[in-house]
Amino acid sequence: MIKKLTFILTALAVVLVAGCGNNSSNGTNDGDDKAKHKIAYVTNGIDPFWDLCAAGVRQAESELGGVECEIHFPTKGLADQKSIMESLMAKGIAGMAVSPVDADGQTKFLNEIASQTKLITHDADAPKSERLVYIGTDNYKAGRALGRLVKEAIPDGGEVAIFVGRLEQLNARQRRQGVIDELLDRPSQTLGQIKFDEVAKVFKGEKYTIVDTRTDNFVMDAAKSNAEDAITKYENLACMVGLFAYNPPRCLQAIKEAGKLGKIKVCGFDEDDALLQAIKDGHAHGTISQQPWNYGYQSVKVLKSILDGDNSVIPPNKFIDLGYKSVTAKNIDEFWSEKNKMAALGKKKD
């Protein structure tokens, strides 16, 4: 019995690996393969956010030339990401850009990778590891910017609830801390030395109260029912803050079904179409976009430079801050068309 099962699993694995192989090999073939750096771009999950990053990767690939990039979306968190990275190493890859699922816990493993290949991090950093550079947004600053959006949305103050996929991720914790610090008018903290507040705690400021932070582990129905339950529990909820791209749309769904559209404000992160539409319609106040295509583009660009022997791209603090963009009703049209343009560009390449 066990033999049979092992056989089937092995067969499945072979099929899957073969499938992956096909995907990567149908990339650009218009140059000299030898001259091309083979690199990989590894995300921390699947999300439209990563699709846009992938678009940037493809754009860089074609614009810069001389580099070929595999893109991987681990679906099952830490273990899955690790095994993908391991098989990439086994395959032999010149450089890798990764968004670590659990920065601290993975340090040792990341160092192992860094010893064998050019490793950079993007989107989420692993500051204790020996990655060459981190490309991303100062998520704490972005969080504070999100906090400012909340202040704009409910200038008179009120109860705020935060929704997020996982808090194991450093970027999620930084964003959350940024939002909390901004709403409580605390002094700004420096990235890398942030003191994080615990999860199960209510934070009461002068005007704003952060009543809850709910995690859903990327499970959609949990994300939605978390939003629903918060609306039930906090009658005076004034604003819902979604830290991951799929959170704000779930909040909006729940608000709509509760008949409280416009009464409960929504501020979000990233650029889900449903959220952008809501901003346009006035149902959501705004979002902080990291312009993900920049992530993909810059990751490829930086890796290529490093592989070409040009280390000048690495700043002394090993952090390339791509900044963020606040999107509200004022600049929604301009932003959305740029996003669509990038998305289309990425798709065309595939």
Next chain:
Amino acid sequence: MPKEPPLLEASSIGKQFPGVRALHNVNLTLFQGEILSLVGENGAGKSTMMKLLAGIHLPDDGAIKLNGDLVEITNVREAQKYGIALIHQELNLSDNLDIAANIFLGNEPHKNGVMDHNRIHRESAQFLKRVGLEFPTDTLVADLTIGHQQLVEISKALSVDARIIIMDEPTSSLSQKESKKLFEVIRGLKSQGISIIYISHRLGEVIDLSDRVSVLRDGENAGELVGDEITHDAMVKLMVGRDLSQFYNRTVTALGEKIFEVKGLRTPPYPDNEISFSVRSGEILGIAGLVGAGRTELLQTIFGITPAVGGSMKLNGKELMPKSSLEAIDSGIVLAPEDRKRHGLILEMNVRENTSLARLSRDQKVGIIDFNNEYELAEKTIKELKIKTPHSSQVVQYLSGGNQQKVVLGKWLSMNPSLLLLDEPTRGIDIGSKQEIYKLMEELAASGVAVIFVSSEMEEVLGMADRVLVMHEGAVTGDLSREQLNEEAVMQLATGNKAAA
């Protein structure tokens, strides 16, 4: 008869299983160097009693004394310590090991975990000598006949210094020659001062072998016979609680047409043996034979559970060869299987649901169960078969064996079968129900149903059958009419001795 205090004395033993009172106030004594036979019908409590002595079950009531000391035998190891060894009907040897390894299995002499091979083989050889088995001790058990394996079991008992050896139906799968050899060994053991408790259905053996016979009936002591008192009739009388002639009160009815005919039937386990026979309407045909003779397999093939690999069958003049039980049932053949609990009943369902199970597909309307009809059917069955149950919603696993069997029969009788197959219909059933089932068989036969029953109980076969087929190793070795029937003839045929017929 030795008159010193008994070696073993069990008094007022009681044992209860869920839904069954297995033993009640049973007394048993055994003296040193004595061969005590324990007889009784299936379900009388013999095996339970022996399992209590061997530490497999614990008694609920009563006391066991060994050499006058009160003991409590809580597990098999402890029983061994007291010198009690039980040899099961199905042997417990490891086929893949040699004789010596089997004899010392679990008791290997060792030094710091390293087995002392020489000692194992040396001592095994001595034990084999005591039971008269002349094989090298490194012979694989798989290469021995059943009879020889039995002797290895006995050697194993001797290896743990057993003073009391209990044998549960040791001859049930032995040839006559092998049985004779076994008896010699048993007498030899007796002369070495070992006490034997011998359980058997074969009363002839019991008469030959026993110093004393204790009879159990329905989990209670039915009586004791010593020396010359040990006769066939006396034992049967105690076992069934009345005279045999009264018990199997068979009124033979006139037989009708041949309604079922089997020609050259070959069953999957014995594809080389062709079986042919026929049954008349109103006839009760018994099938006798030893365990493993292929009787159950024959019934299962007729019933379509294990479809035949060759041959033909005819029921009421129509050719049939059922590929499933559904086909057999639809053409009027039903089977009350040997293993009631596994095959005959849905134990966790109630009486009503069990009685209607086969009929449902006939009584349905577009797949919907007619509950009134079902209820009436159940009530009628309970009344007609005198099923003892508080109500028709009683779950059948809580009924006694006899009543469970009646539920099985009730299920089939409501289908008005032309051919009723019964496999060990009275196994594990109390005397009262047994008699009712016999009566039922007669009534059915009288109403024109052909009845075929398989039984391992000689009394039952002799008492109930109009005609007896005897099987041996998948083949029919004899077809005896009522006039030709006697225990000796059946035994000879059942052990493959064709000349006896």
Next chain:
Amino acid sequence: MNKNTIGILSLFVLIFGFTWYSNENFVNGYNMTNLVKWSSLYAIMGIGVAFVIITGGIDLSIGSVIGLVASLLALAIKYEWNPTLTVVLLLGLSIVIGLMHGLLITKVKLQPFVVTLCGLLFYRGISRWLTDNQTMQFPGTENLDSFFSGKLLIFGKFALSSPFFFLVVVAIIAAFFLNRTIWGRYLLALGNNEDGARYSGIQTDRLKIAAYVICSFLAGVSGLLFAYELDSVQPAQTGEFYELYAIAAAVLGGCSLRGGQGAIFGVIIAAAVIRLLRNSINLVGISTHLEFSIIGLVILGGVTADELIKRIVAKRRSKQISTSKS
């Protein structure tokens, strides 16, 4: 209503009361609407797997079938297929999936665990491959939207949503099938004792296949409902682990994994208990991280209590019988 159902119902009432006591908003219309909706979605899956569990089998592929159906639905909408036709085809597909499971289990005689475990992997892989593993925004289609995720306002803010009406239909048919038809009886019989059922002339293979078909079909229905409810489909994650919730609901609702036992009403209440626990955890303000542990503990407690009660009942019965005999 049997004893198991009373047990699970009391558990439901207990948690309901506790949550109400902790947070009075719990019983407001909006929350009740949500609770009923989610419970219904889970209960439909639970009823499906209950049929398989009654036969003594198991179906681990439910979540992946949900994911596959939802992904294909999103794809079809993206490519502007006729939505109604798509829905019919997808339900057909889920029936075919169940049929395959049933045939492999009864005819090739593979173990249900293995067959459906491979199904779990296979359908998930297919979903990801067909959709390129892209999260699908789910624009929906006007008429089907209200069919699959519509709401009927009852009073105040309390509304009954489509999944509830689906559940009502499914539950009535399922309970009728199980308790009133011969096939339901056969299913229970074969779950208790497959050989016994066969010896009574029941064609056990066909019924087993039917059970797997019912299970996959209801997984397919759930897939459609989940897709419309969430307006978003993630091929790699939609429906993941739902089989475990479904199995938990079935077991907690009185189905024995040994087969032969099942009560549709119990499964519905058990599904409600599981959803209620989640709701309660959020409303009472327990860390979401404890959610799985709490659900696991409650289910364990539920089945342990159930087993103990059964043992006591059995003991009492056998005593009754033996005393009436002597």
